[in-house]
Amino acid sequence: MTTVPTAIDEPPAASERRFWRPPGFVRFVLRRLAALVLLTLGITAVAFVLTQLVPSNAVATNLGEQAAGDPAAVQAFKHHYGLDRPLPVRYAIYLDHLVHGDLGQSSLTHDAVTHDLGQFIPATGELALYSVLFAAIVGIGFGTVAALRRNRPTDHLLRVASLAGISMPTFWIALVALYVGFFKLGWFPGAERLDPGVSPPPSVTGLYTIDALIAGKFSLFVQALHHLILPALVLAAFNVSLLTRFTRSAVLEVIGNDYVRAARAKGLPERVVVVRYILRAALPSVITVLGLVFANVLTGAVLVEKIFSWPGIGQYAYEAAVNLDVPAIAGVSIFVAVVYVTINFIVDVLYGVIDPRIRIT
Amino acid sequence: MSVLAVESLRVKLPIPGGDVTIVDGVDYDVQPGEVFGIAGESGSGKTISMLALLGLLPEHSTVEGTALFAGKELIGMPRRELRDIAGRDLAMVFQDPFTSLHPMLTVGRQLSEHVRRHLHLDRHAAEERAVELLEDVRIPDPRAALRAYPHHFSGGMRQRIAIAIALACRPKLLIADEPTTALDVTVQAGILRLLDRLRREQDLAVILITHDLGVLSSIADRVSVFYAGRVVESGARGDVLQHPRHPYTRALLDALPHPEAAKERPLVAIGGSPPTPGHIPSGCSFHTRCTHAVDSCRVDVPELRAVSDRRLACPVDPFSA
Numbered sequence A: 001m002t003t004v005p006t007a008i009d010e011p012p013a014a015s016e017r018r019f020w021r022p023p024g025f026v027r028f029v030l031r032r033l034a035a036l037v038l039l040t041l042g043i044t045a046v047a048f049v050l051t052q053l054v055p056s057n058a059v060a061t062n063l064g065e066q067a068a069g070d071p072a073a074v075q076a077f078k079h080h081y082g083l084d085r086p087l088p089v090r091y092a093i094y095l096d097h098l099v100h101g102d103l104g105q106s107s108l109t110h111d112a113v114t115h116d117l118g119q120f121i122p123a124t125g126e127l128a129l130y131s132v133l134f135a136a137i138v139g140i141g142f143g144t145v146a147a148l149r150r151n152r153p154t155d156h157l158l159r160v161a162s163l164a165g166i167s168m169p170t171f172w173i174a175l176v177a178l179y180v181g182f183f184k185l186g187w188f189p190g191a192e193r194l195d196p197g198v199s200p201p202p203s204v205t206g207l208y209t210i211d212a213l214i215a216g217k218f219s220l221f222v223q224a225l226h227h228l229i230l231p232a233l234v235l236a237a238f239n240v241s242l243l244t245r246f247t248r249s250a251v252l253e254v255i256g257n258d259y260v261r262a263a264r265a266k267g268l269p270e271r272v273v274v275v276r277y278i279l280r281a282a283l284p285s286v287i288t289v290l291g292l293v294f295a296n297v298l299t300g301a302v303l304v305e306k307i308f309s310w311p312g313i314g315q316y317a318y319e320a321a322v323n324l325d326v327p328a329i330a331g332v333s334i335f336v337a338v339v340y341v342t343i344n345f346i347v348d349v350l351y352g353v354i355d356p357r358i359r360i361t
Numbered sequence B: 001m002s003v004l005a006v007e008s009l010r011v012k013l014p015i016p017g018g019d020v021t022i023v024d025g026v027d028y029d030v031q032p033g034e035v036f037g038i039a040g041e042s043g044s045g046k047t048i049s050m051l052a053l054l055g056l057l058p059e060h061s062t063v064e065g066t067a068l069f070a071g072k073e074l075i076g077m078p079r080r081e082l083r084d085i086a087g088r089d090l091a092m093v094f095q096d097p098f099t100s101l102h103p104m105l106t107v108g109r110q111l112s113e114h115v116r117r118h119l120h121l122d123r124h125a126a127e128e129r130a131v132e133l134l135e136d137v138r139i140p141d142p143r144a145a146l147r148a149y150p151h152h153f154s155g156g157m158r159q160r161i162a163i164a165i166a167l168a169c170r171p172k173l174l175i176a177d178e179p180t181t182a183l184d185v186t187v188q189a190g191i192l193r194l195l196d197r198l199r200r201e202q203d204l205a206v207i208l209i210t211h212d213l214g215v216l217s218s219i220a221d222r223v224s225v226f227y228a229g230r231v232v233e234s235g236a237r238g239d240v241l242q243h244p245r246h247p248y249t250r251a252l253l254d255a256l257p258h259p260e261a262a263k264e265r266p267l268v269a270i271g272g273s274p275p276t277p278g279h280i281p282s283g284c285s286f287h288t289r290c291t292h293a294v295d296s297c298r299v300d301v302p303e304l305r306a307v308s309d310r311r312l313a314c315p316v317d318p319f320s321a
């Protein structure tokens, strides 16, 4: 009769004793951070080139017709702003200004671009925050429920709903929401961050809801929230659908895994199995989409802010683009790009936090 | 009294276009402290018949029959009641240690979460228990291992961890579903030795599933041979493996590399391939591959009958002593 192979010694063989390396999480984060810095530098280069593409305008707009016709005056102007220097030097000057928070002056508002950005970013930030928060909670929730109830009525209903949300263009949803929610029903205000004539809470974060709470003005908080609901929901609609669909498929991919079965075999309650075992494993894919959702919200803000007269960066960008306000365009570009890069960085780090296998690569 | 007594277990799984019978009337019982071996080719329903006991089958599966575990009927038991038995008195180790551990949870968490739940231990006590368990299964540096993740370990180590998880609440019965199939041969031997020691130390009954009869010959006390969702032969290890009487058991043994008999007997592969669910031949499901089949084998489903020292489902019985 056969027996098991002979070299049986109970302690594991040396070849089996491969062990782990120290967690390199700090190294992982630093590497991603370095990538972040490099990317940001690249972005400034692009923004710089953008400002250089329209150099003659700078002379014309700044000097006036008379002086622009005088070569000596033009020469003096260019020298003063370093425009006669070689490109790398000009880039260095540009970077130096940037580091000191100087993005030039908007030809439209005649204010420093950084001042304008500081004015408009919080409005967009607040809108985006609520929108993403809503999309994340509802989308991930819907997607999970759809996966757990796959091929049952709930799943079918959610599939139809998310398909509708993905196929309807945002401008259409915005107009319908405005028409129904504001014009027909009058349930929601149709424009601005607060009712006309109401002054905002003392600025701490620039987010009215939070500042109102800090100032202890609850009614102001409610009003700010009331103004946020419609535009935030409109911005979220597409993203809820996106997250529902991606979460559903991510959960379905995980749900049949052996470790889920093993968790049930251990007698763990269903809630623990779903949250700790299934959602945990589905999270990396969901987070990727969440990064995308952030980007979507920023892009969508241009349109939604225009429709809801929301005084945010989207409107500012729109006006800058229409009026060829080059410093403003460059400023907005840098801001948006930095936001994107930062989101990517956060997503990368979150991968590492969630999935230990990524940290060592 | 047996730890587990399974009778007429029948499992149907839903497939597109209807149900398909995977396990078709299986009987066996497991005694305290013994290693009960279940052998059979891939697809014979070994895993499914075990998942049925733990209520882990896919949705819309149907299970019939009885499975008495420590006096309680497992089949049809409500999930919440089953949850108190699963992982505590009845534990399972899965086939592939590369997929049966959650890749994003620490070994410590996976080792202690059910211990805390089932045995109501606090965090500290559960951690001490976890260290003890890892020592038991010979993981070097158990305390560091608690904070490590499964991917830090080799396959053999992972299976040791999976065994530690299964044994954490001192179960009465451990179902080990091909615990060595995914591992190197040398590592396999270590795992089997480990199981053998643990069951002696802890008075644990083990159901050891495998498609390798060689594995059973070293540690099983009794053996059941599955074919296409049925038991074709069962009895004491020595009887079944040294003097097989069912043509299928014999064919399985002949297909095994035989160190002692290598010179006299060539390796014989079993002709044909195992039937797929939904296309099980009539009569004796093995008759299409059996060299001893007679006409009645194509018609009559052979019953598993007690014959002298064993139970056998072959009326032809070509190898009777």
Ligand SMILES: Nc1ncnc2c1ncn2[C@@H]1O[C@H](COP(=O)(O)OP(=O)(O)OP(=O)(O)O)[C@@H](O)[C@H]1O
Binding pocket: B013, B014, B015, B022, B040, B041, B042, B043, B044, B045, B046, B047, B048, B049, B058, B095, B178, B211, B276, B277
């Ligand atoms: N979810 C499922 N739906 C339909 N059929 C299934 C499902 N899971 C398994 N089967 C079928 O059931 C049969 C028995 O599967 P099972 O996993 O029990 O085999 P096994 O004896 O454990 O084989 P192995 O040695 O490969 O693990 C196989 O033919 C398989 O195709």
Ligand SMILES: [Mg+2]
Binding pocket: B046, B047, B048, B095, B177, B178
């Ligand atoms: Mg199996």
